[in-house]
Each structure stands twice: as C-alpha cells, then as structure tokens.
Amino acid sequence: MTASNGESRDSVVVRIPRKAEWVAVARLAVAAVAIRLHFSYEEIEDLKLAVAEACTHAIRTETGETITVECEPFEDSLRVRIGTDDAEHEHDHADDIGLFLIRSLMDDVTYGRSGEILMTKRITT
C-alpha cells in the first residue's frame, strides 16, 4: 500500500453478474477489504451503501454481462472502481439520485471514460 497518489499494490477484484441478486457479494467484498484498512464502522457502512448504489447504477443504466469491482487500498484511503465489461455504451451520469448519494458518502467521485465510477473514501482516525 502506498499513499493515494501512487499505484496501489494490493488490488482486490471481484466480478459479479450484472444482476441485482449479486450486489450483496460486492458489498461484502468491499467491506472485507475496508475492515483490513481499519475503517470505522460507519465508514464501512457508507462504503457498502456507495458500492450498492454504484452497482445499481450499472444495472439500471449501463449494459454488459458483468460488473467488475476493484478495490485499491492505500495507506490513507480506499479507492473502489466499479464498471461493466461493456465499454462501448453511451454513459449517462447526469441525473441519478444514486450518484448524488454516492457523492455525499464518499470523499471523491469521478467517472472513467468507459462509464466506470471511481470513488475514494479516506480513513479518518
């Protein structure tokens, strides 16, 4: 693990079918990574909620067969990258309450070129 401006060495990737019934697996996987980083309970709940919202967004407005959830742990933060395997689709991040919710739960949210959501939560101790 390094500071958040560098590359994270220990990335953890989970790929789930782009279906609602698998979202819980993504939530739990991210929670399990967050626990190792000594996030507080509330922060972990926030992360899980943000992951669920990002997956729901992918299910609702994106296309593709699978959702990939990548956790990149850093010394002071966790970055989660959530996207589908279909990079060709037109993306609409404009008007979605779920995305507003993610933005109010995470410290930094950006959208990747292929429609993925990159969100970072810092550890406050």
Next chain:
Amino acid sequence: MGLRQDTAGEERDQTRATLAQLSETRKQRATDARDHEYERLRDELVVGHLRLVRFLAAKFVNRGEPLDDLIQVGTVGLIKAIDRYDLDRGVEFTTYATPTIVGEIKRYFRDKGWALKVPRRLQELNAAVVRAVERLSIERGRSPLVGELAEHLGASVEEIVEAQELSHAYNLASLDADIGSDDDPRSATISDRIGANDSELELLEDRANLERAMLALNGRERAVVYWRFFESLSQTEIAKRLHCSQMHVSRLQAKALEKLRTVLKE
C-alpha cells in the same frame, strides 16, 4: 426508479418555479420569514420532495434505527436545504438537497453514539447465530442453511454472514493494535485472581458507573467481560468464540478488569 423520472421534466420545472417564488418571498419579507406565503411555498416544496427523503432514508435503515425516525431527520435536512438553496448558483435542487439530507441523517447517527452501538448489535447477532446454529442443527439433524438462520432470527442473509465473519474480523483488525505484550508475567497467575474480581464486580451497585467504565475497554475486552460475567461462559468457551487460546482470554480478562478497576477508582 421512479425518482429518476421525478427529477426530470415537468416536476423539475415546477420545483424551480416554486423555489423562485420562495426566493422572492424571502427577499421581500426578510424581516418576517415566517410569513404565511413563505410557509405555504416551503410546505409545497417539502411535500414535493418527501419521496426523495424517503428514498434516501430507506438506504440507512439497516443501521439499527427505525425508518420513521430517519425520515423525520431527513425531512429536517430537506427543510434546511430549501431554506439555504440559492437559485443563482444554478445547481439542481435535488443535487443540492441530497447531501444536506444525507448529512442530517448521518449526524443523527453520530449524535446517538451509533458507532459504539452497531458493533455491539452485530456481536449480539453473532452470539444469537451461534445459539441458533446449535438449536436448528438439533431440530433438523443437519447444519442449517444461512437462509434458515436468517429466517429464524429475523435478520437478512447478509447480516448473518456479516455477523459471523465481519464483526469478528472487524474486532481483530482494530484491536490487535492495543492488546499489549503477550509476555505479561502476571498471566500465569491470573486464574487465581479471577474469583476475587468476580465478587468485586458483583458488589458494584452502580451499573451506570460500570457502564461508563466499560467504555474504556476495547471491543474484545468488553466481549470477554460480557460473556464471562453476564453470560457466565467459561474462558474456554469464550476462547472458541474469539478463535484464540484460553490463555489469551485469561489475559484479556485480566487486562479488562484492571482497566475497569482503574476507571472506577477515579
């Protein structure tokens, strides 16, 4: 899903118009913001966005507070958002209101000391899962499925998995740091001292004091004290639950009691 449409088109225009009116009213009667017209417009906006509040509040419902309470604090957030919203900034109202509502809900959890409460809730669920596994195994002659446990305990499957795996892992991760030296020379004789500690604890009449003192313990120590003295489990049983040795439990218990004693003396 409906919310996506709610915020689009007509309803959004309606919101913007009402907000503009509200802003006008606010300027005109700055001295008397409680003016009837202002109130009426504000009510209209509140009612129009209750669905947003309900939607957001529902996202926090698995954190141990009733939905109605969350909707109530969320609505306070909505009212704050309406009062503070500035049309000229050109942000959609929903964009502006969401963080305010979420912020209000999160503050509510913080004020309730929620950070302490939830791990305890999971620990309790964890203990309940252990009991339920035993019971259902005997009843059915086989190990129960997680779904059956969830049904039996009135919890979700995810909560069961978490209670089993994560509450444990969470404690381990954050508590290892201050567990202290394993070469504590006192550890060998600790079993002798436990009896005495036990009666001391029984003598404590002031539960409030004890509760306050318990806050000085970390999660593992608290769990050991709770299981040992309130549920009368043996150190070996506790060791099994914490996946560590009985010696370790013995040390944790000694350390916990030492801390309690120090705090209570103060």
